[in-house]
Amino acid sequence: PQKYTVLGKEYSVMRQGAGFKQEGDASWYGMKFHGHATSNGEIYDVYQMTAAHKTLPLPSYVKVTRKETQESVIVRVNDRGPFHEGRIIDLSYAAAVKLGINKAGTAAVSIEVISAPIKGPEKWLQVSALSNQQSAKALQKKLQAMQQWPVVIKSNNKGSLHKVRIGPVPVGQATDKVITILQENQLPNPLVLAAHQL
Structure with a gap:
């Protein structure tokens, strides 16, 4: 309203x-x-x-x-x-x-x-897709503690797959920095998604 x-x-x-x-x-x-x-x-x-x-x-x-x-x-x-x-x-x-x-x-x-829009295009970094919701929430918490951007869990309709994504992150240095942080923490290289791929 x-x-x-x-x-x-x-x-x-x-x-x-x-x-x-x-x-x-x-x-x-x-x-x-x-x-x-x-x-x-x-x-x-x-x-x-x-x-x-x-x-x-x-x-x-x-x-x-x-x-x-x-x-x-x-x-x-x-x-x-x-x-x-x-x-x-x-x-x-x-x-x-x-x-x-x-x-x-x-x-x-x-x-x-900053939503309107973060200067320039934005990306979402999908770190993992997990079948266990608790594992997805644990990863979300871990990712949130190590970097400043929002971390969201996108679950499918059946609740059988939970995608853990960081974003939106501005394209460029900010995205690179997050990927570096993930690598330093022995986490997999993320799948980089644009808005239309969500």
Whole structure:
């Protein structure tokens, strides 16, 4: 919906997030919501690099930078929130750990939409296709810990094959860097896919 109401307050969803920047506090949400549906119908997984925002189109990709440390992560916005004064983004547990805010609970951040599009073409790096979902989730967690881009699991309709992909990643140095990280960690060379091959 283009508008929705929470706690008596109406929010208007942006038509597009291109160029959007914002500063404020980030918080995170954890196990209580694990396995529940997000606002765009996906299932919330604390180990994925996702986030909630009140008005950005779903999904959007956002670069979140913690002001104190200048560390950044890229998250996929697939939920609505946080409905708390002064907070601009609610991070998944995995993203909060990456930024070191899981213990403090909140931190000052700046956010910037990069989904539209990451300058130039984007690629997805398929690292593996596994029959066991738990193995796919374990690999997803491992990949998320070693690099900054989102890691998604794409399962077939029967649930018999689970493809683990990193992306979207901008073509060029960023893609090369991820491939180097995979090689350094004795992981297979990924299958490099363009958007139309997904």
